[in-house]
Amino acid sequence: MTAATTPRPTVLVGLIGTGIAPSLSPALHEREGARHGIGYVYRTIEVSPREVDEGGLGPLIVAARRLGYDGLNITHPAKQRVIPLLDALAPSAEAVGAVNTVVFEDGRAIGHNTDATGFGRAMDDALAGAARDEVVLVGAGGAGAAVARALVDRGVGTLAVVDADEARAAALAAQVGARAAAPPELPRLLASADGLVNATPLGMADHPGSAVDPALLDPRMFVADIVYRPVETALLIAARARGCRVMPGTGMAMHQAADAFEIFTGEAADRRAMLADLEDLVAQEAA
Structure with missing residues (x-):
């Protein structure tokens, strides 16, 4: 007789949101699962607004829950709407007021936010030692809320939240202890800023352009973008040309996924390998 082999774990995860067919999350998570010997299945669940x-x-x-899913990722337009449907929130979700990861654990549905932790880890990787006394955040939507929390948690002295929707900017600023501003104030704000973060869709393949006039960029500042498709956005290209220290969106996207993977599986993600996977997937898409 041969000794019985220990069954490898199986993990079933889904992504709920609108327009998610092109998502790279299934491939990214499943590749990491394979490295761990996990039968990792990641499904997309399309919902309309x-x-x-x-x-x-x-x-x-x-x-x-009934079908045996271990967890879910949640994206637009459900990150806030899902909260009343959950049994508890982790501190990361409470701090941001939004959920992008749900784990089913001991009969309970618990919400987490790995957007904020993902951006924070990306800052640690790419912007260690960078001055952050004054930082300007453009975009006060769901992603902006997570980024704002991460910036505050990483010791930003004065944070200015800029959005065309002044009420939305004011609400986010009040939530994190920042100040709200309108787009016409950007020249004055950036004249003394140590850093700029774009948390708007501008720069994506289907939203070309830059959230900030490149002429306002100065070599002393860092420039971060949460957009990662393409990796080199118009904003980052202009920032590099002006000598700014830059942080592309791939770091946040990878860490966000890695944090979720660890929540779902209890296994430590190979973040270097996941970043290589993400860069490969983005390159394949662009080819």
């Missing part, structure tokens, strides 16, 4: 508005999110969460 109307379904979310009309209460369709709750039945999906219940169904996922």
Whole structure:
């Protein structure tokens, strides 16, 4: 007789959101699962904004639990709407007021936010030692809220939140102890800023352009972008040309996924390998 082999674990995860068919998350998570010998299955679950508005999110969460999902990633437009449907929030989600990761654990659904932790880890990697007395954040949406929390947690002295929606900027600024500003104030704010972060969709392949006039960039400042498709956005290209220290969006995207992977599996993610995977997937997409 041969000794029985220990069954390898299986993990079933889903992504709920709108327009998620092109997501790189399934491949990124499944590649990392394979490195750990895990039968890792990651499925996309498309929902329309109307379904979310009309209460369709709750039945999906219940169904996922009954079908044996270990967890879910949550993206637009459900990051806030999912909160009342959960049993508890981790400190990361409480701090941001949004959930992008749900784990089903001991009969409970617990919400986490790895957008904030992912951006923070990316800063640690790319911007260690960079001055951060004054930082300007452009974009006060869901991603901006996570980035703002990470910036405050990383010791930014004065944070200015800029958004075309002044009420949204004011609400986020009040939440994190920052100051709100309108886009016309950018020249004055950037004249003394140590750093600039773009948390808007501008720079994405289907939203070309830059959230900031490149003429306002100065070599003394760091420039970070959360957009990673493409990796080299118009903003980062201009910042490099002006001698700024830059942080592309791939770092946040990788760490966000790695943090979620660790929550789902209890295994330590190979972050260097996951970054290489992400860069490979983005390159394949662009080819």
